Amino acid sequence: MVASSEAALAGSPTRSDAEVVFNRDEGADNWRMRLRVPGWPRQTAPGQFAMLTPGGLTKLSSDPLLPRPMAVYRVFTEAGGAEVEFLYKVVGRGTTLLSQAEAGEVVGVVGPLGQGFSLPPSKGKAVLVAGGTGVASVYELAALACEKSEVWLLMGARSAADLGNLEDFEALPLNLEIATEDGSRGHRGLVTELMGAAGLDGEEKLTLYACGPTPMMRAVAKLAAERGQRCFVSLENPMACGFGVCLGCAAPRSDGGFSLVCRDGPVFDACEIDWENL
Amino acid sequence: MVASSEAALAGSPTRSDAEVVFNRDEGADNWRMRLRVPGWPRQTAPGQFAMLTPGGLTKLSSDPLLPRPMAVYRVFTEAGGAEVEFLYKVVGRGTTLLSQAEAGEVVGVVGPLGQGFSLPPSKGKAVLVAGGTGVASVYELAALACEKSEVWLLMGARSAADLGNLEDFEALPLNLEIATEDGSRGHRGLVTELMGAAGLDGEEKLTLYACGPTPMMRAVAKLAAERGQRCFVSLENPMACGFGVCLGCAAPRSDGGFSLVCRDGPVFDACEIDWENL
Amino acid sequence: MTSDGAKPGAASVDTSVNVGGIQLRNPVLTASGTFGYGTEFAAFMDLRKIGGFVAKSLTLEPRSGNMPARIVETPSGMMNAIGIENVGVEAFIHEKLPQIPEEVPVVASVFGTDPEMYAETCRRLSDVPQIKGLEINASCPHVKSGGIEFGQNPKVLAELVRVTRKATSIPLLIKLSPNVTSVAEMAKVCEAEGADGISLINTVQALEVNIETRRPVLRNVLGGLSGPAIRPIALRMVWQAAQAVKIPICGIGGIATGEDAVKFLLCGATAVQVGTANYVNPKAAQEVAEGLVAYAQAQGVSALRDLIGALELPESG
């Protein structure tokens, strides 16, 4: 009955129907939703996620059936729970339904789930590489890391419009650099190309973090391995449960066997992953 | 390619995604929805219905799967289509979803469908007995009938609140009498008990119309048979298609065999129905 | 060489397919029992935009079907126990068929309670020019005599195919039941007895209960499940049958969009049949045909038949 100290740190997950505080379109199919979640624990590790069900946990319709995993973007703790913010892109049926939830309606929440990021060593340097919806996973990490370390945040997107609202990031004391594939903002090209530009190639005491499309994470992981730098990635495998019971989200490990992305991740040390078979 | 004159009268049905003009709660789970339906024909027979699909004909979710049959309450013809009004009660999943459709969103419509009411003979007398959501089926009938005949409209509900908004009916030149089971408005008891009160028991040239719960229609049909009066009823069988192809809505006929409620009805001469097996 | 649904300027797509001798302008048919006798859809779509249609199963004599309730909705599906209500083979030929535009290929579905009844119905339909093929409904899961037994027992099925094959020389498709341990085995039986093709799946036998009355919802107790809910089951069976036989397959089960139809072609179907979706959206079949073309254009596929059986399997790992 007494939560272990480890559980208390990561925060024991809750399941509840949460009220939508706001849910707004920020352009280019990027949405920002804030939920008032009763029972959300006081501590959320940066990089944890939640399973969201449009319509609530006992929704009327069984199609789509499964909840959708979403990174916790920001948390505002309050008495008895928290307001939890998510950034999401509308890509299919579940996210379309999510975008239709209006203030006052409910969204089912199970979370916070999974293992978050390890922070960079105090006074170390950290480079966060985020692409696409991966940016949602790194805000809390960036905010925490830049309290004690020097942080570079390299953001990539197809074009400037896809970047969404960067105000929160711009308010942080970090080095923000941007790459867009069409060159409409910042560097023209892939975000991984900024990694050299940051002038940190040789730096061994640097920690790398990558969140985004698998090819991007694979590229960052490869670079890190070559440079002998520590690298964390946040994987996005399809999930049914989100809390380690369906075994559906397995990711092959480099030592053979599987890790569960929802339980052992979503954050992994990049060298633990079998990138060939992912 | 040229529509037959019969089809032109009943109106050839259309299928389209219709815009919600308004959709409002009128209390006690009674809702009124108006749709702007492109291609809706100029003529709708009183008593016809439409199949409605919340979310439109190519909706995102396949649960619930089937469209919901709803009587056409009122029609306002306009160039290239019509505004069509429905009165519905929220009873399950489909009607709950319908009630969530907001102005500007779309609802799939297939209609007008089925065979409507025959009007009472000119200068004849007509008694319309409507219970529950059956009232939605009789407004256009009442409005047309009272142009040329004397009309009694007997309405029944559990209590006054369930009656919903009667303004439209009160504006018609007809004799409106009300029965509620709890006596909160009008006669306390069943609507069929008003049929004697109307003092029309012996009247042979009277046409009876009944819309509502099956037990109520069965009672009216029985009375009509005893009195030798003509009686029409509007049946509500479960439907998949609404236009005569699934054969799911079959109602047993008194001469053996089946009629299709969606194609041959929903309005039937009461003596054609096998009330025992319905 | 047709190009239904082509966007202006987009490459034209060859949509034609041949299902066991039935030449179709595109691979989209409609499934028996979900398209009536073809006349009911005129208000909603253009019959000439689909490959053709399979009419409601016919019996030698008219049949009045089961007592209601006959249908019930289930999660992403519906169940039915209509009981093969139909006008009978003669009324179909003389009253219904003349209403269909001549250029629309019609496949007649045949049902019976013993093989000889099937055969006689086949004979009567075989000389009608507009009827391009027959589909033997060997798999109705809710008719008491006959019906499912034909589709569930390989020996009985073999006998049925043999007898109907003798009765007709026009293209003969056998519609299989999904309520079997091995659909591959049943498909092989059909091929061995000379069927020109296979249609699958018919509905999955199911039961739904009303907890207020504590009775089955359907008066027939059991019914057949159809709709998107069964699509992954149907895809599996089409794939298994396609591995087992060389004769062409009509894929059926929960198809509502062009994307759904693509999956069936990839799994080995030569054509598809749209069923329950016709009820939800009476233009669904035409939209499926258009969606197939749109997919082909987007993917640079010049003939839809290049998709048939093109599923790539992973190296076993």
Added chain:
Amino acid sequence: MTSDGAKPGAASVDTSVNVGGIQLRNPVLTASGTFGYGTEFAAFMDLRKIGGFVAKSLTLEPRSGNMPARIVETPSGMMNAIGIENVGVEAFIHEKLPQIPEEVPVVASVFGTDPEMYAETCRRLSDVPQIKGLEINASCPHVKSGGIEFGQNPKVLAELVRVTRKATSIPLLIKLSPNVTSVAEMAKVCEAEGADGISLINTVQALEVNIETRRPVLRNVLGGLSGPAIRPIALRMVWQAAQAVKIPICGIGGIATGEDAVKFLLCGATAVQVGTANYVNPKAAQEVAEGLVAYAQAQGVSALRDLIGALELPESG
């Protein structure tokens, strides 16, 4: 004499049932593979509010399962091909089981690639006090060696039941495959070989395709369909099995609410297992148990077991 979920003042309902010797405080179990080893749900619900749980299928040695992708969503359902990834019987007994509150009845699910492996696993589980029964998974539709063959061939199934029956004297349930022509036949085989009960259904074999890559979505190609989509199929099979045998049945398939569970009891199930619904709502099983009580109270039913097999059939008309 328990009364979970009772409203204050409402009549108390006797919820206890006995499934082939397994005494349960209420008829709601959770299904193998959907409830992990029971430890994962502590944050979301009170394990003591359900009848008990069936653990993930165990093999003699730990097993690492199939390569991903392992799951995919389908209309009102999902497919999986996990491949019986599990910690192995010893780790289960020594590491997982001690974490479960003592008063929670555990049913261990057993899987193997030959009957002797099943039997040995059964032996090791039989003397563990908290394990109240064994469930033989004779029906995994996506494991290549073993698995589905046991559940699809009556002779092979008989042999499996015989061997495992000999290996244990604690209550033995056999979990059947829905991928068969006659579930009644398979149920009879189990009864004849001395099984104490039957669990059904396991997942329905299915296939889903990615039309961009033109590959099966699951790396294993085939997977098992679960969730509300299959509920009407499961209900039908439970009803058919209940007609065929006297041993008790655990009904499984798409159960998400108390109402769903009532349907299974009416069709002849003595208990139910909640599966996929646990993923959607981690408190689903507890809510199903509460819903059963609420139904009983509303209907004036004093013992849930009075609902078992209480389905009324229409006079045949």
